[in-house]
Amino acid sequence: MAVVAPTSIILGVGSAIYLEEYAKKNRMTSFIRTNISNLAGVPSVVFGLLGLTIFVRALSLGNSVLAAGFTMSLLILPVIIVAAQEAIRAVPNELRDASLGMGATKWQTIVRIILPAAIPGILTGSILALSRAIGETAPLIVIGVPVIIQFLPAGVMDTFTALPMQIYDWSSRPQQEFQAVAAAGIIVLMAVLLTMNSIAALIRNKFQKRY
Amino acid sequence: MTTISPIKIKKEIQPKEQHDIKKSVYLTKQLNLWYGDKHALKNIDLDIKEHEVTAIIGPSGCGKSTYIKTLNRMVELVPTVKTSGEILYRERNIFDSNYAVEELRTKVGMVFQKPNPFPKSIYDNVAYGPRIHGIKNKKILDEIVEKSLRGAAIWDEVKDRLNENAYSISGGQQQRICIARALAIEPDVILMDEPTSALDPISTLKIEELVQELKKDYSIIIVTHNMQQAARISDKTAFFLNGEVIEYDDTDVIFSNPSDKRTEDYISGRFG
Ligand SMILES: Nc1ncnc2c1ncn2[C@@H]1O[C@H](COP(=O)(O)OP(=O)(O)O)[C@@H](O)[C@H]1O
Numbered sequence: 282m283a284v285v286a287p288t289s290i291i292l293g294v295g296s297a298i299y300l301e302e303y304a305k306k307n308r309m310t311s312f313i314r315t316n317i318s319n320l321a322g323v324p325s326v327v328f329g330l331l332g333l334t335i336f337v338r339a340l341s342l343g344n345s346v347l348a349a350g351f352t353m354s355l356l357i358l359p360v361i362i363v364a365a366q367e368a369i370r371a372v373p374n375e376l377r378d379a380s381l382g383m384g385a386t387k388w389q390t391i392v393r394i395i396l397p398a399a400i401p402g403i404l405t406g407s408i409l410a411l412s413r414a415i416g417e418t419a420p421l422i423v424i425g426v427p428v429i430i431q432f433l434p435a436g437v438m439d440t441f442t443a444l445p446m447q448i449y450d451w452s453s454r455p456q457q458e459f460q461a462v463a464a465a466g467i468i469v470l471m472a473v474l475l476t477m478n479s480i481a482a483l484i485r486n487k488f489q490k491r492y
Numbered sequence: 493m494t495t496i497s498p499i500k501i502k503k504e505i506q507p508k509e510q511h512d513i514k515k516s517v518y519l520t521k522q523l524n525l526w527y528g529d530k531h532a533l534k535n536i537d538l539d540i541k542e543h544e545v546t547a548i549i550g551p552s553g554c555g556k557s558t559y560i561k562t563l564n565r566m567v568e569l570v571p572t573v574k575t576s577g578e579i580l581y582r583e584r585n586i587f588d589s590n591y592a593v594e595e596l597r598t599k600v601g602m603v604f605q606k607p608n609p610f611p612k613s614i615y616d617n618v619a620y621g622p623r624i625h626g627i628k629n630k631k632i633l634d635e636i637v638e639k640s641l642r643g644a645a646i647w648d649e650v651k652d653r654l655n656e657n658a659y660s661i662s663g664g665q666q667q668r669i670c671i672a673r674a675l676a677i678e679p680d681v682i683l684m685d686e687p688t689s690a691l692d693p694i695s696t697l698k699i700e701e702l703v704q705e706l707k708k709d710y711s712i713i714i715v716t717h718n719m720q721q722a723a724r725i726s727d728k729t730a731f732f733l734n735g736e737v738i739e740y741d742d743t744d745v746i747f748s749n750p751s752d753k754r755t756e757d758y759i760s761g762r763f764g
């Protein structure tokens with residue numbers, strides 16, 4: 282999470298700003314736009330393979346927290362870009378006009394007017410995307426993350442595992458104790474997901490259209 | 493001696509007299525503008541004087557908004573726009589490649605058709621312009637905000653709620669906040685594009701009174717499709733039709749003795 286959230290949000294919002302505010306509207310950019318939406322629908326295993334090739338092998342990060350974090354970021358990046366694009370597009374043009382009309386530069390307008398107005402939408406989309414990342418396992422299996430670990434990872438280069446995989450492994454063991462641990466794991470996972478989704482809903486309600 | 497109608501005399505003498513006292517803020521020469529293939533402004537020549545209210549009237553789609561958005565180059569936000577000709581603002585061509593639009597727009601404030609305050613507090617709305625131009629000192633900002641709100645005749649109504657969101661006040665008040673926001677950058681010219689068309693009659697009246705006040709310190713160019721409004725508040729009136737200036741003269745001349753048949757038809761409500 283500590284890797285996934287900053288990487289994907291920074292890259293995602295940056296790309297959305299570029300696509301919405303700077304890129305010229307031509308064939309090339311509309312092709313890119315369409316394909317970002319398509320990417321959001323690509324099965325996660327495929328992203329796992331991509332992560333395996335790029336991060337684990339080419340950049341030799343191994344099956345570490347960092348490699349998995351980057352892979353997960355790739356997976357949710359399209360979702361965040363699309364959400365951020367929509368949030369930016371929803372900011373009325375009148376506000377851009379008002380700001381530019383006072384001699385503000387494009388960048389000042391983006392930083393002071395457009396982003397603040399779009400942030401609720403961006404955050405909501407990002408949190409929902411992140412909660413998808415928590416539940417995902419397929420890409421991690423592909424990049425070779427061990428199914429279970431017995432010790433906490435100490436740093437970003439350590440091996441680690443994901444909660445859903447731990448749960449799967451625990452619950453398939455015969456001993457009684459593991460059933461209880463699995464149940465606890467499920468509750469933790471559920472609680473985290475519910476919390477994130479409620480935060481998203483709260484943000485959305487709090488900042489509901491003011492213009 | 494041939495008989496000359498009194499209108500003619502007035503027309504010949506008055507512009508000359510005014511040339512001597514009032515300077516031009518905007519001198520438009522042979523301006524043409526296209527949206528792609530659509531020729532929206534055709535050979536516009538207009539001499540707009542300082543400290544006057546210049547009204548631009550005409551049926552919808554005739555190019556009024558296009559023209560005033562050209563004066564601060566906001567029209568260039570439409571990617572297909574092409575222009576030719578010159579607009580001299582205080583003797584400098586605004587289309588010069590080394591004329592920064594930000595600099596021009598700092599001198600020329602704009603008020604839009606629909607009130608468009610930022611989704612921020614009233615204070616932050618008015619302080620927006622000074623802040624982007626680098627003023628951080630709270631005391632100076634406070635002073636600018638108060639002065640601008642007084643200038644827009646809304647200080648008394650909002651002085652106790654400066655930290656409330658600008659959307660919590662009425663549409664008419666929002667429009668005056670937008671005027672205050674424009675005043676805060678101490679412009680030279682204020683462009684207004686149908687500023688009262690979304691407002692009720694009482695708010696409209698307040699804005700009209702305000703325009704009269706403001707012309708002491710600013711030059712105002714106002715688009716309106718309400719002819720009574722143009723007659724009430726402006727010194728000069730330009731009548732646009734299909735992207736051309738049909739007639740441009742003192743407002744009383746336009747409304748009492750227009751020289752073009754089409755102007756007469758329009759102001760007497762025969763079309764538009
Ligand atoms: N962004 C645009 N793209 C193409 N044509 C436009 C655009 N804006 C305005 N026009 C056209 O230019 C003409 C003048 O429009 P406008 O200046 O808005 O008229 P007015 O303000 O007098 O009603 C109209 O025919 C309109 O269709």
Ligand SMILES: [Mg+2]
Nearest residue numbers: 556557558685
């Ligand atoms: Mg218009």
